[in-house]
Amino acid sequence: DAGITQSPRYKITETGRQVTLMCHQTWSHSYMFWYRQDLGHGLRLIYYSAAADITDKGEVPDGYVVSRSKTENFPLTLESATRSQTSVYFCASSDYRDFEETQYFGPGTRLLVL
Amino acid sequence: AQKITQTQPGMFVQEKEAVTLDCTYDTSDQSYGLFWYKQPSSGEMIFLIYQGSYDEQNATEGRYSLNFQKARKSANLVISASQLGDSAMYFCAMRETNFGNEKLTFGTGTRLTIIP
Numbered sequence: 001d002a003g004i005t006q007s008p009r010y011k012i013t014e015t016g017r018q019v020t021l022m023c024h025q026t027w028s029h030s031y032m033f034w035y036r037q038d039l040g041h042g043l044r045l046i047y048y049s050a051a052a053d054i055t056d057k058g059e060v061p062d063g064y065v066v067s068r069s070k071t072e073n074f075p076l077t078l079e080s081a082t083r084s085q086t087s088v089y090f091c092a093s094s095d096y097r098d099f100e101e102t103q104y105f106g107p108g109t110r111l112l113v114l
Numbered sequence: 115a116q117k118i119t120q121t122q123p124g125m126f127v128q129e130k131e132a133v134t135l136d137c138t139y140d141t142s143d144q145s146y147g148l149f150w151y152k153q154p155s156s157g158e159m160i161f162l163i164y165q166g167s168y169d170e171q172n173a174t175e176g177r178y179s180l181n182f183q184k185a186r187k188s189a190n191l192v193i194s195a196s197q198l199g200d201s202a203m204y205f206c207a208m209r210e211t212n213f214g215n216e217k218l219t220f221g222t223g224t225r226l227t228i229i230p
Contacts, residue, residue, distance in 0.1 A: 031216055042118075042205055042220040043159075050216070058217065090159065096216050100147055100166055103218060105159035 003027070006091050006106040014114050019078045021109050023091030031094045032074040033103060034058075034066065036087040043090065049074055081113045117141065118206050118221035126227050127196050134181070135191040135224045137206035143167075146210045148189040149218065150180065153203040162204075165189055193226075201228045 004025040013019050023032065030051050035043040035058075045058030047066040055066050063085060065077045074093075078085055088110050092103040119138045127133045139148065150162040165173045165180045173180040181190040193200055203225050207218040 033217070035220075040222060042120075042222040043207075043218075044220070045217055048217060088157070092159075094216065100164045102149060102161040102164065104161075108157050 004091060004093055004104055004106040006089075006109050008109060009107065010110050012112045012114065013081050015082060016080050019081050019111065021076045021078075021089055021091075021111070023074045023076070023106060025072055025074075025091075025093040025104075025106075027093065027095070027104075028071055029093035029095045029104075030071070031096055031103075032068065033092040033094075034064070034074070034076045035090045035092065036060065036085075037090060037108075038087050046076065046089075078111075081111075083113050085111065086113045087111060117219045118208055120206055120221035120224050122224045123222075124225045124227070126229055129198060129228050129230050130195055133193045133196050133200075133226065135193075135204050135206075135226065137189045137191065137221060139187050139189060139206075139208050141187075141208065141210055143210045146208055148180070148182070149207045149209065150178070150189075150191045151205045151207065152200075153205065153223070154199075155202070159205075163191070196228050198228050198230060201226060 007022045033048040034046040037043050044060050049055045049068045052071050090108050091106040094103040146167045148165045152160045163175045163178045165182045177194045179192045203223045205223045206221040
């Protein structure tokens with residue numbers, strides 16, 4: 001069972017380039033999330049999606065775009081990468097059938113913007 | 115105001131001792147959930163334990179327990195008999211009941227180091 005996967009796992013890019021981080025889950029979870037992790041900030045929510053074609057902003061959405069045409073995929077695009085977007089990006093999913101259900105996290109993508 | 119506060123950036127604990135990681139939270143909701151995650155050096159996020167705001171008993175999962183003090187808005191993680199493999203970052207998170215808004219808010223984390 002693949003669970004939730006992210007690709008690429010590591011990415012180096014240059015300022016101004018467009019970058020897309022992929023997230024795929026095999027559980028058919030309705031909710032999917034994108035977080036960034038930076039030292040001293042913990043995990044901060046960028047965007048989330050409650051279902052296919054339904055997305056909403058999180059705490060730090062500026063500079064990012066998401067789409068969700070299929071339940072299992074939730075790509076995150078940096079339209080014009082900046083150095084401040086150097087971070088570790090985590091995708092997560094959940095079904096929330098029960099209130100106590102956790103989010104399940106992917107392995108993360110380390111992004112370096114030069 | 116911070117919704118989740120973890121005041122201990124780092125902790126060093128002797129192996130086999132118990133350790134308490136602090137977490138305080140701020141919410142006006144009556145119904146909410148509190149989660150703890152472990153992030154080892156390999157980077158993955160591992161769910162440890164959950165406490166619901168209406169749960170009368172403290173949650174326990176093996177060596178992990180959650181010391182829930184609702185009036186103080188405190189949800190400390192207790193690890194009994196610590197092991198070297200417990201060395202990791204630990205994050206406290208809260209889920210509030212804004213229906214249709216199923217987000218987690220995370221604290222900044224505590225780096226725990228177990229000393230042999």
